[in-house]
Amino acid sequence: xxxxxxxxxxxxxxxxxxxxxxxxxxxxxxxxxxxxxxxxxxxxxxxxxxxxxxxxxxxxxxxxxxxxxxxxxxxxxxxxxxxxxxxxxxxxxxxxxxxxxxxxxxxxxxxxxxxxxxxxxxxxxxxxxxxxxxxxxxxxxxxxxxxxxxxxxx
Amino acid sequence: xxxxxxxxxxxxxxxxxxxxxxxxxxxxxxxxxxxxxxxxxxxxxxxxxxxxxxxxxxxxxxxxxxxxxxxxxxxxxxxxxxxxxxxxxxxxxxxxxxxxxxxxxxxxxxxxxxxxxxxxxxxxxxxxxxxxxxxxxxxxxxxxxxxxxxxxxxxxxxxxxxxxxxxxxxxxxxxxxxxxxxxxxxxxxxxxxxxxxxxxxxxxxxxxxxxxxxxxxxxxxxxxxxxxxxxxxxxxxxxxxxxxxxxxxxxxxxxxxxxxxxxxxxxxxxxxxxxxxxxxxxxxxxxxxxxxxxxxxxxxxxxxxxxxxxxxxxxxxx
Numbered sequence: 001x002x003x004x005x006x007x008x009x010x011x012x013x014x015x016x017x018x019x020x021x022x023x024x025x026x027x028x029x030x031x032x033x034x035x036x037x038x039x040x041x042x043x044x045x046x047x048x049x050x051x052x053x054x055x056x057x058x059x060x061x062x063x064x065x066x067x068x069x070x071x072x073x074x075x076x077x078x079x080x081x082x083x084x085x086x087x088x089x090x091x092x093x094x095x096x097x098x099x100x101x102x103x104x105x106x107x108x109x110x111x112x113x114x115x116x117x118x119x120x121x122x123x124x125x126x127x128x129x130x131x132x133x134x135x136x137x138x139x140x141x142x143x144x145x146x147x148x149x150x151x152x153x154x
Numbered sequence: 155x156x157x158x159x160x161x162x163x164x165x166x167x168x169x170x171x172x173x174x175x176x177x178x179x180x181x182x183x184x185x186x187x188x189x190x191x192x193x194x195x196x197x198x199x200x201x202x203x204x205x206x207x208x209x210x211x212x213x214x215x216x217x218x219x220x221x222x223x224x225x226x227x228x229x230x231x232x233x234x235x236x237x238x239x240x241x242x243x244x245x246x247x248x249x250x251x252x253x254x255x256x257x258x259x260x261x262x263x264x265x266x267x268x269x270x271x272x273x274x275x276x277x278x279x280x281x282x283x284x285x286x287x288x289x290x291x292x293x294x295x296x297x298x299x300x301x302x303x304x305x306x307x308x309x310x311x312x313x314x315x316x317x318x319x320x321x322x323x324x325x326x327x328x329x330x331x332x333x334x335x336x337x338x339x340x341x342x343x344x345x346x347x348x349x350x351x352x353x354x355x356x357x358x359x360x361x362x363x364x365x366x367x368x369x370x371x372x373x374x375x376x377x378x379x380x381x382x383x384x385x386x387x388x389x390x391x392x393x394x395x396x397x398x399x400x401x402x403x404x405x406x407x408x409x410x411x412x413x414x415x416x417x418x419x420x421x422x423x424x425x426x427x428x429x430x431x432x433x434x435x436x437x438x439x440x441x442x443x444x445x446x447x448x449x450x451x452x453x454x455x456x457x458x459x460x461x462x463x464x465x466x467x468x469x470x471x472x
Binding site (some may be wrong): 023075076079082083085086089090103104107108111112117120121124125127128131132135 | 215218307308309310311312313315316317319320406407410411426429
């Protein structure tokens with residue numbers, strides 16, 4: 001690995017933080033584990049009897065049953081990443097040269113260091129609209145690949 | 155295909171691949187994913203590859219933690235050697251005592267535990283009551299309200315951040331634990347809705363005959379909640395406790411907004427201010443971080459079983 005400026009260079013600051021955040025997917029992992037338990041055993045069995053190998057079973061039984069879980073993690077993940085704050089505050093303070101000036105960090109500085117509460121509240125609503133639109137798009141897109149057995153969509 | 159070897163429940167299966175040329179194998183395939191079949195070439199190789207992938211993955215996950223511990227035990231000049239070294243020489247145990255006395259970490263710990271206690275109690279009680287109402291009581295509009303509740307997960311916390319802050323400041327509650335504690339008593343701490351969802355899922359798995367029997371004997375819903383549902387729901391309660399504990403432990407923005415005097419700091423906040431003051435003293439910083447992370451690691455280590463079990467039992471259906 002070449003030595004790099006990591007969070008001290010404009011070009012690599014955000015990739016560094018992304019890399020760092022991959023160490024925080026424990027939560028999603030637990031939810032995936034839970035989702036895996038919900039897969040009907042008899043279907044996996046039936047697939048084996050039909051001669052499906054490991055890969056085919058994963059492809060045609062496990063994956064379709066996991067789509068709601070994947071979708072849940074996707075939506076919550078997207079909403080959470082829109083609101084990245086801690087890394088920017090603790091590690092980079094929005095720098096270098098505003099390269100990591102994330103939305104919420106900007107909102108925070110507006111509200112709590114410059115005292116522009118009204119402006120910050122407006123920022124929050126703009127973010128809300130953006131998140132809402134993205135979420136709706138995700139939901140619309142989900143119809144084509146998320147599989148609900150009962151149709152008890154979340 | 156001959157029928158005599160097909161297990162019960164497999165009659166209505168559909169061949170996903172459309173291949174019917176396979177002869178059934180005389181035994182029900184175990185669910186472990188391995189067909190009962192003698193040793194096939196490639197099986198062992200596959201296992202080895204699988205293990206390797208898992209080991210590499212686990213190592214990748216552990217590296218930051220090992221790095222942290224290794225740095226916590228080194229003197230500052232050894233930490234910065236390039237290429238980096240993995241083994242401290244000498245072991246700089248002094249980092250720990252130095253770091254822990256440089257700031258009142260014991261006080262921070264006490265503050266954090268106080269908040270933990272109040273928040274966990276409130277979260278478990280109020281989320282359980284809500285979940286009970288959403289799963290085992292019938293009332294008009296129940297499912298609509300629950301759907302609205304679920305959509306509130308989609309609401310970015312940032313939207314409510316400013317109004318909430320202004321509210322607490324009007325109530326003269328800034329620089330107290332109140333803003334960090336009170337929401338939990340309204341099922342509104344960090345993952346309030348998620349907790350309600352988890353608990354509701356779990357409650358739905360408890361047989362309704364129990365409630366009915368109790369109601370016939372003249373019990374009130376409260377009584378059913380306390381004497382039937384709660385005692386049977388230990389696994390999910392444990393999960394909610396763990397999630398809440400970790401959430402409070404790692405909460406940074408909350409304390410940052412509401413706590414200003416440093417004798418009220420939580421561990422997360424104390425660590426951040428420590429970082430601000432001791433930027434160059436990596437050994438101290440790493441030692442302090444290790445101490446702050448340790449309880450979480452231990453907690454997970456001992457309660458991992460419940461962790462997965464509890465979430466599993468409730469089966470998060472996305």
